[in-house]
Amino acid sequence: MSSIIQVKNLSKQFNDIQAVNELSFTVEEGDVYGFLGQNGAGKSTTIRMLLTLIKPTAGDISIFGKSLSNYRQEILKQVGAVIEKPDLYKYLSAFDNLAIFAKMSGMKPNRALLLDQLKMVGLEERAFSKVKTFSQGMKQRLGIAVALVHNPQLIILDEPTNGLDPQGIADMRNLILHLSRQLGKTIVVSSHLLSEIELVANRMLIIHKGKKIVEGDVAALLDPSKSLVQIETDNNVMAREKLGLTKWAPLIQDNALCLQLKMNKEAVPQLITDLVSLQVQLLSVNPMHSLEDYFLSLTTQAGHVESFTN
Amino acid sequence: MWNLLQIELFKIFKKPRTYLAFAIIAAFIFLIQLGLLVNGKDWMKFMLGSLDETMNIDYNKLVNGYAVCYFVLNLLLVHVPILVALVAGDVVSGEASMGTLRLLAAKPVSRTQIILAKYFATAVYVFALLLWIAIISLVVSLAVFGKNDLVVAKTNGLQLIESGDVLWRYFFAFGFAFIAMMVVAAISLLLSVLSENSIGPIVATVGIIIVCTLISEMEIPLYQKYIKPYLFTTYMLGWKGFFYIGSTDDGETIKGSIQYLPGILKSMAALLIYIVALVSASVFIFRKKDILS
Numbered sequence: 001m002s003s004i005i006q007v008k009n010l011s012k013q014f015n016d017i018q019a020v021n022e023l024s025f026t027v028e029e030g031d032v033y034g035f036l037g038q039n040g041a042g043k044s045t046t047i048r049m050l051l052t053l054i055k056p057t058a059g060d061i062s063i064f065g066k067s068l069s070n071y072r073q074e075i076l077k078q079v080g081a082v083i084e085k086p087d088l089y090k091y092l093s094a095f096d097n098l099a100i101f102a103k104m105s106g107m108k109p110n111r112a113l114l115l116d117q118l119k120m121v122g123l124e125e126r127a128f129s130k131v132k133t134f135s136q137g138m139k140q141r142l143g144i145a146v147a148l149v150h151n152p153q154l155i156i157l158d159e160p161t162n163g164l165d166p167q168g169i170a171d172m173r174n175l176i177l178h179l180s181r182q183l184g185k186t187i188v189v190s191s192h193l194l195s196e197i198e199l200v201a202n203r204m205l206i207i208h209k210g211k212k213i214v215e216g217d218v219a220a221l222l223d224p225s226k227s228l229v230q231i232e233t234d235n236n237v238m239a240r241e242k243l244g245l246t247k248w249a250p251l252i253q254d255n256a257l258c259l260q261l262k263m264n265k266e267a268v269p270q271l272i273t274d275l276v277s278l279q280v281q282l283l284s285v286n287p288m289h290s291l292e293d294y295f296l297s298l299t300t301q302a303g304h305v306e307s308f309t310n
Numbered sequence: 311m312w313n314l315l316q317i318e319l320f321k322i323f324k325k326p327r328t329y330l331a332f333a334i335i336a337a338f339i340f341l342i343q344l345g346l347l348v349n350g351k352d353w354m355k356f357m358l359g360s361l362d363e364t365m366n367i368d369y370n371k372l373v374n375g376y377a378v379c380y381f382v383l384n385l386l387l388v389h390v391p392i393l394v395a396l397v398a399g400d401v402v403s404g405e406a407s408m409g410t411l412r413l414l415a416a417k418p419v420s421r422t423q424i425i426l427a428k429y430f431a432t433a434v435y436v437f438a439l440l441l442w443i444a445i446i447s448l449v450v451s452l453a454v455f456g457k458n459d460l461v462v463a464k465t466n467g468l469q470l471i472e473s474g475d476v477l478w479r480y481f482f483a484f485g486f487a488f489i490a491m492m493v494v495a496a497i498s499l500l501l502s503v504l505s506e507n508s509i510g511p512i513v514a515t516v517g518i519i520i521v522c523t524l525i526s527e528m529e530i531p532l533y534q535k536y537i538k539p540y541l542f543t544t545y546m547l548g549w550k551g552f553f554y555i556g557s558t559d560d561g562e563t564i565k566g567s568i569q570y571l572p573g574i575l576k577s578m579a580a581l582l583i584y585i586v587a588l589v590s591a592s593v594f595i596f597r598k599k600d601i602l603s
Contacts, residue, residue: 014600051416053601076418083416087409092324100317104417146413 002065004029004154004186005050010059012045012210019045021210022059027188027203032180034201034218035190042210043190044084047158050188051081063154077106080152082160086143090132094123094142097131098149105150114149121145121175137168144175155179157189161196169196176200227287229268231259234281242278314423318431322397328435331393332442339382339446343454346378350455357463375452376460376476380553382447387487387549390439391494391519397435398498399511401428402596406506406603421597425503429589432495440484440491448480462553471555475565479552486549486574489581493542494519496588503592506603519543542584548577 005027012020020042027033037043048054050061052072061068063075088097095114102109118127121141131139140160147155157176161169177200179185191197197204198218206213214221233239236259243252243259248271253260261271265287275282322328346353350373358372402425405411414424460471471479497518501511522543525533538544551574556567568574 048412048601051412053412053415055598055600073418073420076416079416081413081416083412085409087413089321089324089410090408091326092321096320096324100320101413101417103313103317104414104419106418 002029003027003062004031004064005033005188006060006062007046007050008060010046010049010061011057012042012049012054013057019210020049020056023207023210023212025205025212025215027186029186030180030184031203032176032187032189032201034197034204035188035207036192036194036197036204037190037207038192041192041207043192043207044158045210046207047081047083047156047188047190050156051079051083052076053083077150078153079156080147080150080154081156081158082140082143082147083156083158085162086139086146088131088139088142088146091130093128093130094118094134094145095127097142098145101146102149107150109149117145117149118142120148136163137165137171140164140168140172144172148179153186155185155187157187159191160189161191161193173200227263227265228253229261229263229265229271230284230286231261231271231275232283232286233259233275234283239275239278239280242280243275246274246278248274311423311427314419314427315430318401318427319434322401322431322435327400328397331396331439334393335386335390335439335443336446338386339443339450342382342385343378343451346373346381347454350378358461358468371458372461373455374458374460374473375448375455376457376473376480378451378455379448379480380460380462382443382451383483383487383549386443386447387490387547388523390443390487390491392516393439394432394436394491394494395498395512395515395519398432398495399502399515400508401432401499402502403505403511404502404508406601407508409603411603412601415601422593425499425589425593425596429495429499429592432499433492436491436495437488440488444480444484460553464554469555469563471553471563472565475555483549483552486552486578489578489585490546490549493546493581493584493588496585496592497542500588500592500595503596503599542581545577545580548574548581551577 003026005025007026008024010020010023011018023042023046035043035047045054049056050063050068052068064078066075068075089100092100095118098114098117099109102114115124115127118124121144123138123141123145126134126138131142134142140163144160147157160172160176164172173196176187176189180187180200189197189200201218203216204218204221205215231239240252240259243249243261248261248263251261251263253262263271268285268287272282272285275285351369354369354372354377402411405414415421457473459473460476462469462471494515498511498515501514502508505511522541526538526541526543528534551570552568554569556564556569558564
């Protein structure tokens with residue numbers, strides 16, 4: 001397996017704002033690479049640098065083993081992208097939009113190929129309707145068709161589920177999985193909807209304020225042995241004091257807002273037994289195992305990062 | 311490049327806004343032609359003032375297709391820049407506001423090619439617009455009003471150009487007007503590269519033309535000496551020079567001659583320099599630009 005994208009110490013500064021700060025990551029061939037972060041974290045700026053829309057202030061980007069700055073056109077022939085909203089020429093038909101971007105990607109598209117592409121995204125019956133008559137979901141599907149029309153090896157999807165209804169989100173998820181598993185494409189998908197990424201990505205990077213928080217296999221990052229367990233009681237301060245005098249003391253996390261322990265999830269029943277014996281009135285014990293909890297935990301309490309990754 | 315140019319032309323000519331200019335021009339010219347068909351003689355009398363007291367003038371001959379076209383061009387070519395700006399000001403900023411610019415710029419074509427393709431496509435639009443004006447104002451006028459000698463007003467009097475000596479002058483006048491309009495297109499392109507919405511560059515282009523024209527027209531020595539020579543508007547009306555015929559020392563007009571040819575060539579060169587400078591600046595800025603739209 002070879003690296004498709006290698007980013008080293010990438011930075012971008014807009015006046016006083018450091019949008020991306022010495023970001024490094026690698027995307028391997030065949031990955032569905034989740035690029036996660038809250039709004040304004042620097043995801044779109046990074047993706048735009050991968051697509052040469054924004055010039056980096058510092059750092060290097062290699063795609064397919066070649067420097068992006070030196071081999072821009074050669075590289076972009078093998079890249080398809082949906083960048084944020086699927087904005088297309090509203091006064092043109094879906095067919096015309098697809099034809100324009102196919103030609104710009106260096107293809108000589110024929111009618112049958114374009115109609116096939118529209119059929120793949122379920123727009124064959126609206127092929128000659130103007131885009132201004134399309135719903136958001138239809139525009140998104142046309143955007144996908146535009147990104148895929150030249151059969152690229154690398155597909156970059158920036159917030160592809162934005163504005164979609166639940167069915168549209170499910171369709172998008174299925175499409176990503178189809179492209180990855182059946183067609184062997186390498187996919188970078190950014191989102192702030194972590195539950196969506198969790199379902200499609202095999203590797204992920206979390207970015208916060210332009211800096212890498214963590215990068216790795218989704219499965220490894222969801223390792224239950226590194227779960228945070230959040231405890232809610234009628235008096236968290238008292239509960240913390242009582243637990244601090246027991247064997248659980250080293251596992252208590254430094255968090256003023258709630259009581260959290262970093263622990264193996266299998267030990268939760270014993271913890272509950274001990275809390276009851278300490279006469280703590282328990283309201284809930286919540287093992288934070290989903291990627292979304294993990295992400296929220298990291299981005300709202302950056303201090304916990306080291307304890308999770310080391 | 312040819313591929314990109316085809317795409318840009320397709321986009322321009324698929325936009326309903328593009329045809330607005332053609333419709334406005336047609337309506338304007340037809341109104342003038344109708345007016346002159348009904349009251350042409352009165353108009354010519356007004357133009358010539360008290361000259362018919364000293365000369366025997368056949369007004370029916372003077373109100374002909376060439377004269378109508380000359381009148382139309384005098385009125386219209388001042389306003390065509392607005393119609394050019396309507397399309398040229400939108401070519402980059404319109405894509406930015408629509409969100410398609412990021413798709414274009416992420417494709418395997420250079421940004422220089424994108425800008426040049428857009429400018430050349432605008433050139434085709436301008437050419438089509440002037441051809442449309444030529445067809446309606448010249449061909450239709452000749453068909454309706456007939457062909458005869460052309461009377462042209464100059465600062466030192468009137469000048470008669472024989473009918474057989476007129477057509478080629480229109481050909482070159484339209485050619486010159488094309489270059490002048492391409493300067494307007496280049497200004498719009500530069501403003502379009504700098505902007506993220508369509509209206510700004512269109513309004514700004516029109517504003518620049520109005521201000522520069524006013525300064526060019528002001529008889530203030532400071533402006534005349536130090537500013538006017540550098541304004542593109544100073545050279546834009548050079549097409550009229552093709553209708554100023556040369557004459558002998560005895561005052562006899564010389565058929566097929568142009569009175570101020572070096573001046574016309576100088577104006578043309580100045581306009582071409584403007585085009586090169588403005589398009590180069592557009593390319594330079596667009597290549598450096600971060601596309602955030």
